[in-house]
Amino acid sequence: MTLHLAVALDGAGWHPAAWRRPPATPSALFTARYWAALAGESEYGLLDFITIEDGFGLQSTRADGPDERADQVRGRLDAVLTASRIAPLTSRIGLIPTATTTHTEPFHVAMGIATLDHVSGGRAGWRPQVSARRSEARHFGRREFPPLDPVHRADDPHTRALFEEAADAVEAARRLWDSWEDDAEIRDLATGRFLDRDKIHHIDFAGRFFSVKGPAITPRPPQGQPVVAALAHSRLPYEFAAAAADLVFVTPHSADEARAVVAEVRELSADLKIFADLVVFLGDGAAARKARLDELDGAELASDAAIFTGTASELAELLLDWRRAGVQGFRLRPGALPYDLEQITRGVTAELRRRGAFRTRYEAATLRGLLGLPRPASRYASGHLEVR
Template identity: 45%
Template sequence: MTLHLAVSIDQPGVYEPAPYAESALLAERGALDFVTLGDSFGRPGADALAVLARVAPGTARIGLVPTVTTTHTEPFHVQAAVATLDWVSHGRAGWTVDVSATEAEARLFGRRHAAPPGELWREAGEVADVAARLWDSWEDDAEIRDVATGRFIDRDKLHYVDFEGGTFSVRGPSIVPRPPQGHPVTVVDATAPHARDTAARYADVALVRATGLAGADAARAELRAAAAEFGRAPDSLKVLADLTVDLGDGEAVVDLAERIASWHASGAVDGFHLRPAEPRRDLERIVNGTVALLQHRGLFRTFYPGSTLRDHLDLARPANRYAALSGDRHE
């Protein structure tokens, strides 16, 4: 089973793009699967998706996964922004789905009051669902760019999604062509109970916080079983342990490598998402210490075998749900 490693490049109070680009490049030198950048309506900070769009041209292989809040935002705009990140990164985009639960955050928009977590996560699942449908609303070869006839698009290969959710409806099609990956990678922090169904049903990667191997193993088993109940192949859901790491002590580099190796060897997790306690110091020690040790032992790759985030995660490129229907109609 392939070991997957990702790292947070959060840097509170930093608004310039250069430190984020430097962190992403450092993670890329270690051949990590992806970097994440958090975001929230509840604190000041640069827009994570916009920051990683700025970072994309300066990187070549690392996956880029910003947090995107689905509450109070328009699903159509959300999917278009994530699809655009996939285009500008040449197929390296993902998004971490999150919700906004406080009344103070709701007042920033003034559209509605805060809702219970269960309701918010059901809506988040519907946003993930309609996003995937909108990414499929252009078939891969919908763009024809025929100069002689002046035709840019084959309109028969654009599709209405006609989605009716609990709090929104979307007709479609998208304004952005189908992303290079088909669907950018969807990540959900499944630690909170209300988020687990959404993760099991829609996520490609689920993050779980566990203090021990037994807890991580139980969380992975629960999520994969739930995914199977939703009709998914369990292997299509990667479960990563989400750990905050403080590598101020020199011995902690070796201890972290041992923990990663033992948890992964046991089959408890598919990999790890690491959050440096001290961003600059600990990220450097993760890549040049922990990851280097794992690579030396042959437990983690030393180069990227593919070019997209789905390649890194051993995830297939999804088939277009509308292309088969379109083909049937033309037969």
């Protein structure tokens, strides 16, 4: 069975100094052709999907608020629109943009992802993300947030409420995606009806943070339910992922840790797909390349995810080792773009294929299909059957 392989795209790569050395093209970071080239390369490598990072604050070395550093990439484009811009230029790869649940309207986000699914012919996903930062709340001026508590962050009531709100936003989105049954559009000339109104439903979502009446303005997405993916480092986000997502990105630092994380997640959900995140620097001189970037940045790279430096062959071995620990796929974060991406799409995929562990062609036309997820019937369809 094929191992699932994805890449996380952000700026010039995941090393803060990645933009500083060729073949990086830092002046192109805010152009469509830059993103189209990265997506095209990822699709060339037959990867399952790409993710695109986003947020409501400038990148910063501080926990909260801008840091005034001039020597790192600052600024990001909206991820959903970026994914949509590259959708017509690709045909098989999944597109999973990040969209925040904290300050956004769940209705707009859900319609944006549904639209991405229509535009891409069933390749859309969504990574909901919470925004706990006070500096970002002040960009909206609606809520006053407490200062971040980096030590007890995962358990404090503020963070808990944000995850509760995120779960509500996903639930509202999922109901909206189902609110038009698949055959709601009938175009019945005999009765003059365009719609069968019995197949379009109010969702009547009412929660602690917002309510949404529905139905959607956008017909049901091609996948029925676009793929929801969550990044999680601890119990609270694991619970969120288990309740709301199809896919979780976890950050173990060894095969043993991977085994433990998988066990913990599996207690919460039998179905959730588990992907491990890894920051990767590849090629023969990978360690030296990373060291040079650390030197340019004035600090050794720190990351929530494990950092790998080595050859494509060594990485392939590690991925297969972690797979034996129960991880079903990987989201690789290229240290520097486009270099480490090309090492993945041309090197790592070839190494995995040699070991019989990666696809030689796309086996499905939708993201759910690539991930082996069934297309669910609408929850509102009468007598609906889950198609497994």
